[in-house]
Amino acid sequence: MDLFQADPFQNLQEKNMDFEDVFREIAYFMNRNPLGNYRLIVGTDSQVHKVDTIFITGIVVVDEGKRVWACMRRVLVPRKMVHLHERISLELSFTExxxxxxxxxxxxxxxxxxxxxxxxxxxxxxxxxIDIGSGQRNKTREFVHEMVNRIESIGVEPKIKPDAFVASCYANRYTK
Structure with missing residues (x-):
């Protein structure tokens, strides 16, 4: 039995996309304006429910000030994940x-x-x-250094709250 149940990628226009479809859409999006200022962003959020935990990973490409293309993938973990560090770490694993x-x-x-x-x-x-913050009242602040180092180690620029909008807004919207 699989530990996680990962759905295909989807957005409001398309369902059942594999990663090749996603990559093709991103390239098509960028080819429409080769003069653009592009940010390719990946981020994950999770929500604990009664018997499972839902993780949503968003892939967003932004042509600054002009257009956006986005999709997401849902992963269902068939248990209630109550430990914050475990959940944040798994969110980052899905992003990685x-x-x-x-x-x-x-x-x-x-x-x-x-x-x-x-x-x-x-x-x-x-x-x-990364759906974490360094604010004094933020429960995830103790994980910032660890998670930022993980993202940097794979050659990607890390962003935390309030700048981590793909994780904290886009992905969060679909975890409910």
């Missing part, structure tokens, strides 16, 4: 898993879309949004 699908070859393909326009202001960055 998706980031790892953007291999060096795939990142190179995306960069090549904007490369001819780099001197005209086109940009591409990749971020990992």
């Amino acid at each position: 898993e998706i980031v790892s699908l953007f291999t060096e070859e795939r990142k190179k393909q995306l960069i090549e879309i904007i490369l001819p326009n780099i001197y005209n202001g086109a940009t591409f960055t990749m971020e990992g949004h």
